[in-house]
Amino acid sequence: MQLVLEKRTERSNTIALVSPLIAIALTIVTMLILFAILGKNPLLALHAYFIAPLTDGYSLQEIAVKATPLVMIAIGLSLCYLANAWNIGAEGQFLIGAVAGGWIAVKTQGTDAGAWVLPAMLVLAAAAGALYALIPAICKVKFGASEILTSLMLVYVAELFLDYLVRGPWRDPHGFNFPTTAEFDPVATVPLLIEGGRLHLGSIIALLVVAATAILLGRTIKGFEIRVVGAAPRAARFGGFNANQLIILTFAVSGALAGLAGMIEVAGPIGHLQPGISPGYGFTAIIVAFLGRLNPIGILIAGLFLALTFIGGEQAQITMKIPLDVTKVFQGILLFYVLACDSLILYRFKLVFPNRQVARGTG
Amino acid sequence: MRKPLLALAAGLLLAGSVSAASAAEKLKVGFIYLGPIGDLGWTYQHDLGRQALVKELGDQIETTYLENVPEGPDAERSIEQLVRAGNKLIFTTSFGYMDPTLKVAKKYPNVHFEHATGYKRNPNMSTYSAKWYQGRYIQGLIAAKMSKSGVLGYIGSFPIPEVVSGINATMVAAQTINPNIKVKIIWANTWFDPGKEADAAKALIDQGADVIMQHTDSPAAMQIASERGKLAFGQDSEMIKFGPKTQLTSILDTWGPYYIERVKAELAGTWKSEDSWGGLDSHMFAMAPYTNMPDDVKKIAEDAQAAITAGKLHPFKCPVVGQDGKEIECKGGANLDDGQILGMNFYIKGIDDKLPGK
Numbered sequence: 240m241q242l243v244l245e246k247r248t249e250r251s252n253t254i255a256l257v258s259p260l261i262a263i264a265l266t267i268v269t270m271l272i273l274f275a276i277l278g279k280n281p282l283l284a285l286h287a288y289f290i291a292p293l294t295d296g297y298s299l300q301e302i303a304v305k306a307t308p309l310v311m312i313a314i315g316l317s318l319c320y321l322a323n324a325w326n327i328g329a330e331g332q333f334l335i336g337a338v339a340g341g342w343i344a345v346k347t348q349g350t351d352a353g354a355w356v357l358p359a360m361l362v363l364a365a366a367a368g369a370l371y372a373l374i375p376a377i378c379k380v381k382f383g384a385s386e387i388l389t390s391l392m393l394v395y396v397a398e399l400f401l402d403y404l405v406r407g408p409w410r411d412p413h414g415f416n417f418p419t420t421a422e423f424d425p426v427a428t429v430p431l432l433i434e435g436g437r438l439h440l441g442s443i444i445a446l447l448v449v450a451a452t453a454i455l456l457g458r459t460i461k462g463f464e465i466r467v468v469g470a471a472p473r474a475a476r477f478g479g480f481n482a483n484q485l486i487i488l489t490f491a492v493s494g495a496l497a498g499l500a501g502m503i504e505v506a507g508p509i510g511h512l513q514p515g516i517s518p519g520y521g522f523t524a525i526i527v528a529f530l531g532r533l534n535p536i537g538i539l540i541a542g543l544f545l546a547l548t549f550i551g552g553e554q555a556q557i558t559m560k561i562p563l564d565v566t567k568v569f570q571g572i573l574l575f576y577v578l579a580c581d582s583l584i585l586y587r588f589k590l591v592f593p594n595r596q597v598a599r600g601t602g
Numbered sequence: 603m604r605k606p607l608l609a610l611a612a613g614l615l616l617a618g619s620v621s622a623a624s625a626a627e628k629l630k631v632g633f634i635y636l637g638p639i640g641d642l643g644w645t646y647q648h649d650l651g652r653q654a655l656v657k658e659l660g661d662q663i664e665t666t667y668l669e670n671v672p673e674g675p676d677a678e679r680s681i682e683q684l685v686r687a688g689n690k691l692i693f694t695t696s697f698g699y700m701d702p703t704l705k706v707a708k709k710y711p712n713v714h715f716e717h718a719t720g721y722k723r724n725p726n727m728s729t730y731s732a733k734w735y736q737g738r739y740i741q742g743l744i745a746a747k748m749s750k751s752g753v754l755g756y757i758g759s760f761p762i763p764e765v766v767s768g769i770n771a772t773m774v775a776a777q778t779i780n781p782n783i784k785v786k787i788i789w790a791n792t793w794f795d796p797g798k799e800a801d802a803a804k805a806l807i808d809q810g811a812d813v814i815m816q817h818t819d820s821p822a823a824m825q826i827a828s829e830r831g832k833l834a835f836g837q838d839s840e841m842i843k844f845g846p847k848t849q850l851t852s853i854l855d856t857w858g859p860y861y862i863e864r865v866k867a868e869l870a871g872t873w874k875s876e877d878s879w880g881g882l883d884s885h886m887f888a889m890a891p892y893t894n895m896p897d898d899v900k901k902i903a904e905d906a907q908a909a910i911t912a913g914k915l916h917p918f919k920c921p922v923v924g925q926d927g928k929e930i931e932c933k934g935g936a937n938l939d940d941g942q943i944l945g946m947n948f949y950i951k952g953i954d955d956k957l958p959g960k
Contacts, residue, residue, distance in 0.1 A: 297686060301679050402791065406761075406958055415721065416762045416947050417697065418791075435709065437679070508675040510701070514791070515674050553680060556668055557687045563638075563670050 288551035310542035312524035315493030328390030330521025331397035336498020339367030344427035368498015376490035441503035632689035643819030651857030673698025733881035739917035742775030755811025
């Protein structure tokens with residue numbers, strides 16, 4: 240007797256839409272059991288995770304700050320994934336964007352350069368991110384190199400390049416040899432939206448990106464092309480859509496958004512370049528993109544939700560002494576359920592009895 | 603549907619505020635940790651310090667810690683979260699928390715902060731660290747005595763003065779035993795990454811090093827040295843169980859007494875912003891038992907420890923000669939002064955390597 244996954248002949252669109260919600264519900268049930276086993280009051284723990292961060296302005300700001308880079312990167316990635324182009328290297332594009340824009344900040348330090356600095360940094364960061372993403376895209380189109388591998392490997396190149404710069408030429412001369420540039424000047428810093436808080440202009444930019452992408456995908460021919468090329472490549476060819484051109488385009492856009500996100504993070508909450516400017520945003524954004532069903536509004540919600548689990552996890556550590564590992568387990572369980580629910584929409588379990596000579600074999 | 607939910611939420615909030623009220627009289631003390639408390643190195647020792655604090659003053663204080671806090675954009679939020687949870691004295695236990703701690707300190711002038719191993723202070727932000735280079739000096743003596751190949755292997759974390767002064771102190775001492783001693787240095791560029799640390803140890807042994815020393819936090823190098831039948835020094839904590847036949851000694855960070863002293867000051871209302879830099883005499887750190895060495899080597903180590911503790915021996919006694927053969931200016935009279943050691947960014951003569959970024 241054997242358990243196999245069998246493709247469903249038909250699937251329900253309603254279930255496909257609510258499946259992330261089912262996954263979240265299952266996660267919460269599992270977490271309640273886990274909290275109970277740990278000897279913590281499950282309802283209070285759940286409150287610390289999901290309700291407490293939503294009840295005060297400070298935590299809400301922090302959720303937005305944390306979600307900003309995730310949403311921006313994930314939006315770009317979703318365009319790639321919709322067009323069947325697999326950009327796994329957003330982390331590298333994020334870093335290169337931060338480095339390119341940071342170059343202006345470092346070079347103009349202490350010169351009273353004026354208000355053009357920040358806009359120039361943002362533009363250069365987006366351009367550099369796009370160019371960096373074009374490397375795997377062009378290798379894919381011209382030579383058929385797997386963009387999954389090349390984009391991923393370029394992450395390490397970017398990490399080491401940043402590392403070299405902050406340890407060598409760009410190191411703060413007064414920083415006791417610690418690998419960091421000096422703090423950026425105020426003109427090279429993303430303005431804050433609320434006095435005394437950390438919410439910054441980047442969150443507004445992220446919202447604009449979400450809106451623009453929703454319009455692109457829903458209302459324009461280009462958006463239609465992207466979706467058709469991904470969903471039905473053969474039909475797209477008959478329609479005269481150029482798949483290679485779309486790979487180049489989506490990679491460039493997603494690289495630009497990742498680069499922009501990197502610059503905003505560095506010129507905003509961090510304030511200087513250092514190794515480790517990203518706690519893996521480029522990879523976490525892949526989760527956000529899929530959790531949001533590659534839909535701009537879905538990604539916005541997914542990004543905020545993931546940010547909530549970070550902030551909530553911290554509050555649970557403080558108020559309930561729940562170890563950080565539980566937060567990580569929690570995020571892992573969530574992903575597990577999302578993938579499981581998705582699989583079960585397309586497939587179903589079936590018991591197979593090989594000794595009865597079932598025609599489909601052993602699966 | 604809505605009302606029961608609201609009632610539940612209200613109930614939860616109420617439950618939360620009741621538990622907060624009962625703890626209101628206790629002083630809340632917060633800690634930010636770089637690694638997991640189970641890293642068996644740096645963070646582990648800070649948490650032992652916190653536990654000692656709880657044992658001593660547990661009836662008057664309540665402690666909270668956040669572990670695995672990266673030295674990036676999250677640090678500022680984590681520190682501020684502790685402030686907002688009512689912590690009045692907060693220890694941030696890694697160099698990279700310096701700027702975030704300062705930012706939060708300026709925002710909350712009524713909360714006191716203690717930052718480990720940094721150099722920026724504020725009226726409500728102290729710094730504290732230990733003169734580990736004294737321990738490195740003792741290790742240098744032992745290493746030179748025990749090495750058969752005359753090559754020491756050194757795993758560095760970041761080329762910051764604290765680490766550089768450790769390498770220099772080791773070599774100053776080793777050269778008094780064996781003037782031709784060599785050191786191979788690998789920068790792991792991390793404080794805690796057992797995989798990288800193990801790789802570094804392997805590479806050093808392959809280059810001929812037979813005594814391994816480290817300025818990173820995990821016992822990985824100790825395990826590799828043990829597998830390969832070499833000798834090694836522990837770091838931060840007692841690592842003898844990872845190399846019963848390997849560990850010569852270890853520099854043990856003993857934060858407990860300092861944490862107790864500072865919290866007592868806070869309770870008494872006498873807390874002031876200070877710069878504490880304690881050596882062997884102040885019990886800011888200790889040496890693990892001297893093991894796996896003959897008695898004469900042990901005696902050398904113990905004598906040096908006694909002399910340093912008594913203030914009779916200074917590892918950076920003048921003249922200190924730099925890599926270029928020039929004598930370093932002697933600002934402390936008979937030895938380099940604290941400022942020169944705290945900002946040390948040069949190698950001494952005899953180190954056949956280039957300091958990154960020089």
